[in-house]
Amino acid sequence: MAIGKCIFLLPIVFMSFFSCEKTKPNDISVQKESFHVMHNGKQVELYTLKNTKGMVVQITNYGGKIVSIIVPDRDGNMADVCLGYESAEEYFDGIASLGATMGRFANRIANAQFTLNDSTYHLAKNNGEHTIHGGEKGFRFKVWDARQLDERTLELSYVSKDGEEGFPGNLMLNVLFTVTEQNELKLDYHATTDKPTVLNVTNHAFFNLAGEGNGDILDHELLVNADAFTPVNSTAIPTGEVRNVEGTPMDFTEMKRVGDRIDEDYDQLKHVGGYDHNFVLKKKENELALAALLYEPVSGRVMEVKTTEPGLQVYTANSLNGKGKGGKTYGPKSSICLETQHYPDSPNHQNFPTTALNPGKDYISTTIYKFSVK
16 A cells, blocks of 8 residues: 555644744643542552753543643644543543543453453453453553652552453563653553453553643544554444545545534544544554644644554543543543553454463553644
8 A cells, every 4th residue: 555645744844843942841731649549459659750941741540541731832832732631520420531541452342251262351441242352441540559660650569350341361560761851741551461362552641732621622633643444333343344534524634724624424433423533643563653634723833643553543522521630621622541552352353463361472552642833
């Protein structure tokens, strides 16, 4: 498959970040004390990572959730571009997916079951007849072990026991969050298991590059490095088909406004009320390569997504409904998720890249969110 369209856009020159002189202490949007609580017998905390350029990222070990990502616009004004809450209690009671580390299997598994090595495993039905994001009490609801290595690096660890939410094997997972001097948030995943299992991990950050709670994302411009996607049925389960994006509203091979075709009379958009689809990335297996570019024209903020994963879920927050930081309304289309992943329902489709993980093998995955302006 040709990649000319995508490569044509890559030489765009982005202005570098402004110096940190405009960064002030109150640019940290959420206070650490509001997360210092016990939950299910474990300590919840909020961790702050930052570089010398003024970029600040806040993460809680409850659900491995990104709470804030604070970056400048083209004039050096700081804003938080990641939806979230201001306290641990709000995370306990609120929308579970905001900024969360998802597993054991991110996205959906059809009919809440899969077969691996001739054994069938039955999972919780928490999305109609299906399983989504690891089940009723997946990784997003767990208090992870945390270790802040330095001002820019946080390590979160979780052991998912054999049979948890129906998945086989004791799974040991580490996620390393790093803020680099290149204004990147880098996520490095590493996992091992003692039994054959399936694993699909992602982060479910909701982005609005104009600032969280600041209108919708329909005027954001998006490029996805994919010539194809995996269509879904009316319950958002992949049909198994891999369909070319050409001539459809799914075509983001060139930079396009997110809202341009989102309301078209197209079965895929109608099934899920917007975009909520896995795109088949144009890249080699395990290659760290471009997945997407997101641009907000008023602020000038740009987010570049790179990943070793084969797929990218583009979700326009079609069903989001709630209140977030400062009581701001988080409604439908108020943000966009760019979730790096293996394809949804992969265990039930032999033509999809495998999500099987066996003893003696290491699961290794990297995703980078890089912020700049133009």
